[in-house]
Amino acid sequence: MSSTPEIYVYAHRLTRRFDEQIAVNQVTFQIARGEIVGFLGPNGAGKTTTMRMLVGYLLPDQGYSQILGYDSVRDVYEVRRHVGYLPENNPLYVDMYVREFLLYMARLYRVGKPEQRVRAVIEQVGLTREAHKRIRALSRGYRQRVGLAHALLHNPEVFILDEPTSGLDPVQVQEIRALIRELGKEHTIILSTHILQEVEQICTRVLIIHRGKLIADAPLQELRRLPGRLPTVRVRFRLPPDQSLERIASQIEREIPEVQHVEVIPSENVIRLTGSRSDHLAEQVFWFASHRKLPLLELTTEEHPLEEVFHILTQDAARQPSPASATPAAHA
Ligand SMILES: Nc1ncnc2c1ncn2[C@@H]1O[C@H](COP(=O)(O)OP(=O)(O)O)[C@@H](O)[C@H]1O
Ligand SMILES: [Mg+2]
Numbered sequence: 001m002s003s004t005p006e007i008y009v010y011a012h013r014l015t016r017r018f019d020e021q022i023a024v025n026q027v028t029f030q031i032a033r034g035e036i037v038g039f040l041g042p043n044g045a046g047k048t049t050t051m052r053m054l055v056g057y058l059l060p061d062q063g064y065s066q067i068l069g070y071d072s073v074r075d076v077y078e079v080r081r082h083v084g085y086l087p088e089n090n091p092l093y094v095d096m097y098v099r100e101f102l103l104y105m106a107r108l109y110r111v112g113k114p115e116q117r118v119r120a121v122i123e124q125v126g127l128t129r130e131a132h133k134r135i136r137a138l139s140r141g142y143r144q145r146v147g148l149a150h151a152l153l154h155n156p157e158v159f160i161l162d163e164p165t166s167g168l169d170p171v172q173v174q175e176i177r178a179l180i181r182e183l184g185k186e187h188t189i190i191l192s193t194h195i196l197q198e199v200e201q202i203c204t205r206v207l208i209i210h211r212g213k214l215i216a217d218a219p220l221q222e223l224r225r226l227p228g229r230l231p232t233v234r235v236r237f238r239l240p241p242d243q244s245l246e247r248i249a250s251q252i253e254r255e256i257p258e259v260q261h262v263e264v265i266p267s268e269n270v271i272r273l274t275g276s277r278s279d280h281l282a283e284q285v286f287w288f289a290s291h292r293k294l295p296l297l298e299l300t301t302e303e304h305p306l307e308e309v310f311h312i313l314t315q316d317a318a319r320q321p322s323p324a325s326a327t328p329a330a331h332a
Contacts, residue, residue: 005032008158008188009054013063016049023049025212026063031205033157036184038199039192040310041209047192048088050209051162054190055085067158084151084187088162090144094136098127098146101135102153109154121149125179141172148179159183161191165198177202196306208313215317224303233273233281236298237289245269248294256284270298 009031016024024046031037039047052058054065056076064071070078093101099118106114122131125145130138135146144164151159164180165173181202183189193199199206199220206223208216216223239245245264249271253262258281261274275281282299289296 007031007066008033008035008068009065009160009190010067011050011054011063011065014050014053014060014065015062016046016053016058017061022212024053024060027209027212027214028063029207029214029217031188031190033188035205036181036189036191036203038203038206039190039209040194040196040199040206041192042194042314045194045209046212047209048162051085051160051190051192054160055079055083081154082156082158084148084154084156084159086144086147086151086159086161086164088166090147092135092143092146092150095134097132097134098122098138099131101146102149105150106153111154117153117155121152124152125149126175139172141168141175144168144172144176145179148176148183152183157188159187159189159191161189163192163194165193165195196310200306208310210314210317213317215313220306221303223309224306231275231281232302233275233285234270234298234300234302235273235285235289235296236268236270238295238297239269240294243294245271252285252288255288256281258284272302 007030009029011027011029014024014027015022027046027050039050041047049058053060054067054072056072056079059073064073066072067079068082070082072079093104096104099122102118102121103114106118111117122128125148127142127145127149130142130145135143138146148161148164151161161180165176168176177198180189180191184202191198191202203220205219206216207214237248239248245266249262249264252271252273253259256273256275258275259273263272263274264270265272273281273285282301285299286296288294
């Protein structure tokens with residue numbers, strides 16, 4: 001018997017307009033228990049609007065969403081009970097003290113044993129030494145920890161974090177990312193960001209949104225390898241004095257049928273091979289080298305960096321006519 005994964009977050013053709021503009025356009029995805037999903041897109045792409053609909057702060061014009069099977073509109077109280085939401089800009093009562101604020105919220109949410117719970121979340125997010133301070137007196141990074149502590153109070157299964165590291169300095173960014181990775185060990189997380197590197201560091205899967213439309217939904221590895229585009233193998237030999245890089249390159253081209261393109265990079269002593277199946281290609285290169293007793297110094301499969309993938313995908317999306325934009329985007 002195959003078991004279907006439990007779907008913790010589900011969006012079905014979620015759509016939201018503001019006047020004439022479609023901010024979120026027929027967005028459909030599902031997130032299974034335990035996934036850490038990056039919701040990636042440039043400013044104005046529709047990330048915040050989508051997240052606000054997921055937690056029931058904004059009504060969709062069309063479509064619907066569910067958290068743990070509860071409808072974001074009809075069952076909004078159940079949804080909030082199971083979700084820890086960190087809104088964009090993390091609004092907090094800045095005149096309150098950290099512990100006081102969290103205790104106030106814990107009582108408001110009717111969390112059991114509020115003092116104990118507050119102590120636990122303060123420790124969990126690393127706020128112990130700041131707990132007696134006014135929120136106003138904290139750095140942005142520590143305020144963000146208060147926001148996370150707040151989202152954690154009622155021990156939700158799912159976290160929806162809207163640009164959790166935006167506006168933080170580089171050290172704080174790394175600390176908050178580490179905290180999110182830690183949370184991800186036991187929770188399901190969707191976090192929005194416009195930073196590719198963040199997705200690479202934290203997430204197992206990425207959803208890319210561009211002008212309100214979902215243009216990619218894939219595990220990270222798969223996206224880097226860009227299905228449909230040819231993988232590249234990079235190879236470096238220790239050349240015997242009587243051999244030239246060009247000659248070896250042309251032998252490889254003749255003898256390995258999968259090779260479709262050969263490029264010689266003399267400055268690095270490297271040959272780049274493009275072919276249909278990278279694993280197989282790399283193996284063939286290995287045998288090629290071993291038959292000739294050519295020492296292999298390097299044999300790697302190049303992945304497309306995520307930056308490049310994002311560029312290609314958004315370019316592709318820009319070429320398709322979009323109802324949200326009045327003029328067609330210029331081609332780069
Ligand atoms: N309350 C609103 N009123 C009018 N337009 C809005 C409102 N909220 C968002 N928008 C517009 O919808 C688009 C998507 O915004 P948003 O979801 O905030 O994007 P992101 O979070 O990806 O930066 C933007 O063009 C934004 O200006
Ligand atoms: Mg936003």
